[in-house]
Amino acid sequence: MAKKLxxxxxxxxxxxxxxxxxxxxxxxxxxxxxxxxxxxAHAKMLAKQGILSEEDRDKIVTCLGEILxxxxxxxxxxxxxxxxxxxxxxxxxxxxxxDAGKRLHTARSRNDQVAVDIRMYLKDEIxxxxxxxxxxxxxxxxxxxxxxxxxxxxxxxxxxxxxxxxAYYMMAYYQMFKRDASRFEDCYKRTDCLPxxxxxxxxxTYNTDRQFLADELGFASLCENAMDAVSxxxxxxxFLSNCSILMMHLSRFCxxxxxxxxxxxxxxxxxxxxxxxxSIMPQKKNPDIAELIRGxxxxxxxxxxxxxxxxxxxxxxxxxDMQEDKPPVFDSAETVKACLEIFTDMLRTMTFKKENxxxxxxxxxxxxxxxADYLVSKGLPFRECHEIIGKIVFECLxxxxxxxxxxxxxxxxxxxxxxxxxxxxxxxxxxxxxxKSYGSTSFESVDxxxxxxxxxxxx
Ligand code: ARG
Numbered sequence: 001m002a003k004k005l006x007x008x009x010x011x012x013x014x015x016x017x018x019x020x021x022x023x024x025x026x027x028x029x030x031x032x033x034x035x036x037x038x039x040x041a042h043a044k045m046l047a048k049q050g051i052l053s054e055e056d057r058d059k060i061v062t063c064l065g066e067i068l069x070x071x072x073x074x075x076x077x078x079x080x081x082x083x084x085x086x087x088x089x090x091x092x093x094x095x096x097x098x099d100a101g102k103r104l105h106t107a108r109s110r111n112d113q114v115a116v117d118i119r120m121y122l123k124d125e126i127x128x129x130x131x132x133x134x135x136x137x138x139x140x141x142x143x144x145x146x147x148x149x150x151x152x153x154x155x156x157x158x159x160x161x162x163x164x165x166x167a168y169y170m171m172a173y174y175q176m177f178k179r180d181a182s183r184f185e186d187c188y189k190r191t192d193c194l195p196x197x198x199x200x201x202x203x204x205t206y207n208t209d210r211q212f213l214a215d216e217l218g219f220a221s222l223c224e225n226a227m228d229a230v231s232x233x234x235x236x237x238x239f240l241s242n243c244s245i246l247m248m249h250l251s252r253f254c255x256x257x258x259x260x261x262x263x264x265x266x267x268x269x270x271x272x273x274x275x276x277x278x279s280i281m282p283q284k285k286n287p288d289i290a291e292l293i294r295g296x297x298x299x300x301x302x303x304x305x306x307x308x309x310x311x312x313x314x315x316x317x318x319x320x321d322m323q324e325d326k327p328p329v330f331d332s333a334e335t336v337k338a339c340l341e342i343f344t345d346m347l348r349t350m351t352f353k354k355e356n357x358x359x360x361x362x363x364x365x366x367x368x369x370x371x372a373d374y375l376v377s378k379g380l381p382f383r384e385c386h387e388i389i390g391k392i393v394f395e396c397l398x399x400x401x402x403x404x405x406x407x408x409x410x411x412x413x414x415x416x417x418x419x420x421x422x423x424x425x426x427x428x429x430x431x432x433x434x435x436k437s438y439g440s441t442s443f444e445s446v447d448x449x450x451x452x453x454x455x456x457x458x459x
């Protein structure tokens with residue numbers, strides 16, 4: 001069995017069960033690239049400060065470069081005896097270049113090393129996620145653009161409420177994804193703070209240059225307190241929270257697409273390429289992608305709760321509990337990226353059944369509020385108008401007709417204020433066009449939303 005890098009004060013070997021339980025290499029191997037880049041920067045800094053010779057620095061940097069290539073080519077086998085990615089790489093390095101490798105860990109601890117690795121990893125992931133959100137927002141805008149005239153019922157309590165356009169509906173989701181992007185950008189700022197050079201918890205006695213490390217690794221600022229730097233996982237919690245909120249948005253969207261694809265609604269149909277069949281029922285076409293995204297939302301909530309629970313009682317500074325931060329962070333990053341990617345394709349290829357949407361908007365008394373507003377315009381108080389239209393709806397329900405199917409004489413039995421212009425006022429498109437408040441579903445307002453969105457997306 002290989003000698004532990006920290007074996008000096010021990011007289012016994014670790015139990016093999018202990019090695020297995022303690023190791024994180026099975027999952028933190030994912031950080032190999034960031035770990036190597038961090039170590040290269042550290043070696044350069046040590047040499048610049050005269051702590052390491054230039055010769056040793058060159059040996060370290062060259063050898064780390066070779067190890068990186070070999071890992072990428074799948075030529076390196078890691079071992080649980082060396083616990084984690086940091087010590088696996090250090091031991092391979094030392095096997096190859098001897099004393100120079102042993103000098104690399106001067107003025108550094110695994111505590112600041114792992115902290116910088118996760119931050120670098122998350123910065124990359126956040127950039128990828130932001131790009132995927134941008135792609136999705138573009139598709140949402142395309143669908144909206146193509147459906148500015150598509151009328152559908154808007155719902156509350158999943159009961160038909162007021163007529164809106166599909167474009168307006170899409171632009172509501174656009175706003176949600178815009179907030180998601182802004183949350184990830186915000187989280188990026190706090191992730192972009194360098195913990196490397198903080199040592200185990202108290203800083204180091206060497207004359208290091210942390211600003212050099214930040215410049216070398218592309219960090220915007222330095223963590224100010226070494227103890228906080230090595231024990232902080234707030235940025236990962238923010239990341240996991242942002243993933244959860246984003247997934248909740250995708251899940252709501254998916255739920256709607258599942259409902260809309262049902263025969264009962266029949267508002268939309270998914271493309272064959274993004275649907276599945278049944279092993280027993282030949283007629284079935286199932287919206288599996290939407291259901292899976294809805295389901296995967298659960299695991300991102302779980303990941304968030306996992307890390308919150310890991311962190312909640314930890315004394316300062318580092319505790320080994322924190323090694324458990326990585327599986328949930330990796331899993332949420334992978335899940336969110338996969339869901340964003342496939343959801344975007346699913347939405348892009350969906351067909352919307354415009355006639356069915358419009359027919360539904362015409363059926364559910366979605367113009368009842370506008371009928372009440374009509375009476376308000378004739379001088380009646382709103383509460384009274386509400387009561388009158390309520391009675392009309394009750395009558396129509398009994399007769400199985402819509403408000404506009406009543407003759408003027410019949411309408412006047414409910415209120416003498418009704419005149420011929422009522423029919424134009426409660427036409428479904430007029431109801432939409434008549435909305436005046438900022439941010440409404442009116443055609444004009446949605447045009448503005450689309451214009452703003454296109455400008456935002458250009459940036
Ligand atoms: N594998 C460890 C982790 O992921 C690295 C840090 C270990 N630090 C320590 N003091 N044992 O958290």
